[in-house]
Amino acid sequence: METYSNKKAAELLTLSGKLLKAVKPVRLADVSDTLHALYEVIPYHDWCYYKKNNPVITDFEYDQLYSLLKQLEKAHPEMARPGSPVEHVAPDLENQFPVVHHKVPMLSLDNTYHAAVLQEWMQKTGKRAYCAEPKFDGTGISLLYEHDRLVRGATRGDGASGEDITAAIRQVAGIPETAPWSRYGIAVVELRGEVLMSKKSFRAYNEERARKGLPLMANPRNAAAGTLRLLHPQSWEQHRLEAVLYQVSFYAMEKGVVPPESLLEQGKILDLLTTLGFPAPSRQKLVSHSFADVIRYCRDFEAKRDSFPYETDGIVVKVNNSQDQRSLGMTSHHPRWALAYKFKPRQATSKLREVVFSVGRMGAVTPVAKIDPVPIGGVTVASVSLFNEKQVQFKDIRIGDTVLVERAGDVIPYIVKPVKEERTGREKKIRFPVNCPVCGHPLQRPFGESIWYCVNMGCQAQVIARMVHFAGKDAMDITGLGEQHMRELFDHGLITDIPSLFDINYDRLASLQRWGKRSAGNLRAAVEKARRQPLYRLIYGLGIHYVGIATAKTLVDNINRLTDLVGVKAAVLMSWKDIGPTVAESICQFFNNKANVKMLQKLAHLNVNMQTGKRRPAAKHTLDGKTFLFTGTLSGMTRKVAAAMVEEHGGKVLNSVSRGLNYLVAGSHPGHKLAQSRANKTVKVLTEHDFLEMVES
Numbered sequence: 001m002e003t004y005s006n007k008k009a010a011e012l013l014t015l016s017g018k019l020l021k022a023v024k025p026v027r028l029a030d031v032s033d034t035l036h037a038l039y040e041v042i043p044y045h046d047w048c049y050y051k052k053n054n055p056v057i058t059d060f061e062y063d064q065l066y067s068l069l070k071q072l073e074k075a076h077p078e079m080a081r082p083g084s085p086v087e088h089v090a091p092d093l094e095n096q097f098p099v100v101h102h103k104v105p106m107l108s109l110d111n112t113y114h115a116a117v118l119q120e121w122m123q124k125t126g127k128r129a130y131c132a133e134p135k136f137d138g139t140g141i142s143l144l145y146e147h148d149r150l151v152r153g154a155t156r157g158d159g160a161s162g163e164d165i166t167a168a169i170r171q172v173a174g175i176p177e178t179a180p181w182s183r184y185g186i187a188v189v190e191l192r193g194e195v196l197m198s199k200k201s202f203r204a205y206n207e208e209r210a211r212k213g214l215p216l217m218a219n220p221r222n223a224a225a226g227t228l229r230l231l232h233p234q235s236w237e238q239h240r241l242e243a244v245l246y247q248v249s250f251y252a253m254e255k256g257v258v259p260p261e262s263l264l265e266q267g268k269i270l271d272l273l274t275t276l277g278f279p280a281p282s283r284q285k286l287v288s289h290s291f292a293d294v295i296r297y298c299r300d301f302e303a304k305r306d307s308f309p310y311e312t313d314g315i316v317v318k319v320n321n322s323q324d325q326r327s328l329g330m331t332s333h334h335p336r337w338a339l340a341y342k343f344k345p346r347q348a349t350s351k352l353r354e355v356v357f358s359v360g361r362m363g364a365v366t367p368v369a370k371i372d373p374v375p376i377g378g379v380t381v382a383s384v385s386l387f388n389e390k391q392v393q394f395k396d397i398r399i400g401d402t403v404l405v406e407r408a409g410d411v412i413p414y415i416v417k418p419v420k421e422e423r424t425g426r427e428k429k430i431r432f433p434v435n436c437p438v439c440g441h442p443l444q445r446p447f448g449e450s451i452w453y454c455v456n457m458g459c460q461a462q463v464i465a466r467m468v469h470f471a472g473k474d475a476m477d478i479t480g481l482g483e484q485h486m487r488e489l490f491d492h493g494l495i496t497d498i499p500s501l502f503d504i505n506y507d508r509l510a511s512l513q514r515w516g517k518r519s520a521g522n523l524r525a526a527v528e529k530a531r532r533q534p535l536y537r538l539i540y541g542l543g544i545h546y547v548g549i550a551t552a553k554t555l556v557d558n559i560n561r562l563t564d565l566v567g568v569k570a571a572v573l574m575s576w577k578d579i580g581p582t583v584a585e586s587i588c589q590f591f592n593n594k595a596n597v598k599m600l601q602k603l604a605h606l607n608v609n610m611q612t613g614k615r616r617p618a619a620k621h622t623l624d625g626k627t628f629l630f631t632g633t634l635s636g637m638t639r640k641v642a643a644a645m646v647e648e649h650g651g652k653v654l655n656s657v658s659r660g661l662n663y664l665v666a667g668s669h670p671g672h673k674l675a676q677s678r679a680n681k682t683v684k685v686l687t688e689h690d691f692l693e694m695v696e697s
């Protein structure tokens with residue numbers, strides 16, 4: 001395969017951009033030019049992706065180019081060029097290893113991003129049973145077992161032959177050296193699967209690389225493909241590879257033995273693979289005739305793909321019956337009996353226009369890239385955190401770069417890499433400030449860290465960021481006081497620090513432009529509500545380093561009022577659940593700081609709840625020694641909650657009407673216990689309402 005000069009690469013990339021913009025209507029006069037261009041750019045992207053393991057456009061963009069090529073060739077077969085990318089799989093042979101022939105060609109998959117195309121395909125293939133399974137995003141492998149022994153492992157290669165990587169394959173977790181195929185009379189079997197890295201392993205792998213001073217890998221697929229073909233198997237890098245097997249591509253039975261039932265359907269094959277000790281998606285699969293079921297499965301899987309331990313880029317839908325598969329056959333590029341329904345893209349390319357530096361509530365200064373707004377996975381992304389100076393250096397990100405941006409699930413968007421092939425030479429290095437961009441205070445960097453800090457506690461940016469956190473949804477939840485309004489109120493001098501949030505001059509606020517009585521009134525109501533929030537929210541809202549919601553709740557469990565923490569000793573804190581030395585130290589520091597103590601006094605003065613809300617001791621024993629029994633359905637609580645209330649107040653819950661019973665609480669549709677209790681003079685019958693009054697008195 002050819003290689004590309006930098007100049008040629010840049011040309012082809014520009015051409016790709018033009019084609020992608022023109023993807024929709026192509027006029028007949030342009031067809032020939034467009035086809036010609038596609039015949040040039042697609043092999044280039046295959047080369048980047050398979051040979052260099054460094055794609056320069058997103059998979060979605062590649063699929064768009066490929067789909068355009070398919071459409072044009074279909075509409076104008078006379079213009080199609082022999083040897084077109086539509087006719088074969090993109091070869092990834094590197095001539096590093098001996099070449100071996102696959103028993104059955106190892107092809108690509110046809111794909112779509114549209115439910116309607118999947119539906120049409122299911123109709124076209126005959127509305128049979130289908131097996132749907134995750135499309136694992138790794139690198140394809142083919143395994144050969146003869147007489148129960150693994151004899152060969154190979155890459156896909158050009159589809160007909162691959163590279164013999166048996167030694168490396170033996171290092172991959174989950175691939176057994178032997179498997180009892182002979183139990184089913186199977187003498188020779190060829191399997192297809194994927195070598196991959198779990199998301200967890202990938203993170204650890206990148207951490208290991210960072211420690212060794214190596215550049216980080218962009219994603220688990222790259223990491224798996226890159227390490228599988230290392231020439232020195234058994235290196236530390238291969239230890240994190242795993243495999244998943246999902247297909248029997250070929251088998252030969254022992255003489256006179258008929259193939260077992262379990263080989264006749266895709267769904268059963270997955271089960272068989274699992275039974276024989278192979279990692280296979282038998283638990284995740286769905287077998288169904290119905291398009292509605294299949295598309296629901298695809299969408300459900302897409303919705304929870306972030307919690308799946310492996311990266312997936314779609315669902316593969318396969319005709320379930322093996323005989324049906326054979327009669328449908330294949331093209332020279334993909335089997336006709338399978339279709340990949342691909343998930344919505346989560347990557348996009350955009351231009352990096354400028355870098356701003358934001359100051360967080362702890363003073364950390366974070367570089368944030370402003371990019372041309374681009375939609376990714378249903379959200380428009382315009383700002384992307386660059387984390388810190390070290391990462392910017394590692395990735396060599398520059399202003400003016402075209403950048404590949406990824407936004408996966410709940411992970412904040414990040415820059416995978418700059419597309420260096422698109423550089424013009426006019427890109428500028430990112431300069432890091434030495435002074436706080438907001439207050440001008442000199443920045444400091446703790447030893448061994450890559451983050452710079454503004455250490456001026458009074459820094460306006462930090463003050464506002466602290467208030468934003470305090471008013472946030474998980475903290476005091478003051479609706480209508482997001483970052484923008486917070487800044488506005490601050491600029492007008494209506495608020496200055498956290499306590500001032502409870503002392504806003506609402507008349508003045510109402511007189512501000514775009515505010516008025518109504519909005520001011522709404523904010524007032526939200527602030528009033530916040531005054532009575534449970535204490536853990538206040539603690540979390542204070543933004544103490546290392547104190548998340550869970551730790552805030554632990555603190556509440558161990559105190560009666562917030563001021564109990566003033567002057568607390570680290571040793572005491574460490575005896576509480578899940579509080580280690582670092583967290584304890586941070587809490588001590590906070591509550592021993594004079595300014596903080598003063599702030600708490602102000603909050604108390606402003607009637608902000610500082611109590612844990614545990615029941616007063618007097619109320620605690622209102623039901624001392626009394627016994628209760630419940631019957632029927634309670635309308636305002638479950639029986640479990642009701643029972644907990646009884647116990648909390650010193651009472652006891654019984655299971656049946658007996659001599660020791662004091663109260664029967666009857667909900668709607670009471671059972672025979674009511675009649676029994678009525679017959680028993682010593683039992684008092686209560687309604688749910690009576691019960692609550694009794695508890696709360």
Ligand SMILES: NC(=O)c1ccc[n+]([C@@H]2O[C@H](COP(=O)([O-])OP(=O)(O)OC[C@H]3O[C@@H](n4cnc5c(N)ncnc54)[C@H](O)[C@@H]3O)[C@@H](O)[C@H]2O)c1
Pocket residue numbers: 045046048049050055056057058059060062063089090107108109111133134135136137138139140141193194246316340
């Ligand atoms: N960004 C780029 O520049 C660029 C360039 C070339 C290719 N690509 C990407 O690669 C794709 C084409 O690559 P491909 O030919 O390897 O096809 P593919 O990766 O889209 O699909 C085929 C492969 O899926 C894998 N697979 C995972 N789970 C499977 C399962 N349960 N059943 C069957 N197969 C399963 C197999 O390895 C199989 O070979 C493109 O659609 C694009 O996404 C991107």
Ligand SMILES: [Zn+2]
Pocket residue numbers: 359436437438439440441454455456459460461
């Ligand atoms: Zn500052």
